[in-house]
Amino acid sequence: MGYDRNARKRPINLSMNENLVHRARSYTKNLSATVETLLGEFVDREALRRRDEDAAIDRVIDGLNAFHHSHGLLSDEFSAL
Template identity: 40%
Template sequence: MRVGTGEFYNTAAPKARINMTLNEDLVRVAREYTDNLSDYVEKLLAEAVSEERRRKMENDRHLKEVCTSWNDFYEKHGSPAEDYIASFLPENDET
């Protein structure tokens, strides 16, 4: 895998022969657009995996921002639950 190419998998890896079950009519229609169905499916699969990786990284980034925001809030204001829970604790309980 070459660095900086945007590739997330080794495009020079050997091809693997696999078995797949696909809708026959969909395959017929797809063959109207390509004479190399394997290459066509490989490119579509790479695009789909790339999009899923992008979506996951964006989701991870968002969750990290939420956690940071919550931690900042907690540092400044404490937990909002502490005041609520305190009203249910006995007067001398220092939990």
């Protein structure tokens, strides 16, 4: 995963809590780099979470398809109206 760390940087506008920004600056010399690192970690975690969620859905669908293949639909025993 990850992102292109060599991609062009451009200025953006963010609205952030003034007190939080002030406190964060007391812990880092480069707030932009810190935010970029944290945002990159978030994106990686979210991509992994979504991939895992998609895989879980695929497993459920595969299970339902296997059940249908083995047993048919539950409604198959009833005639159509």
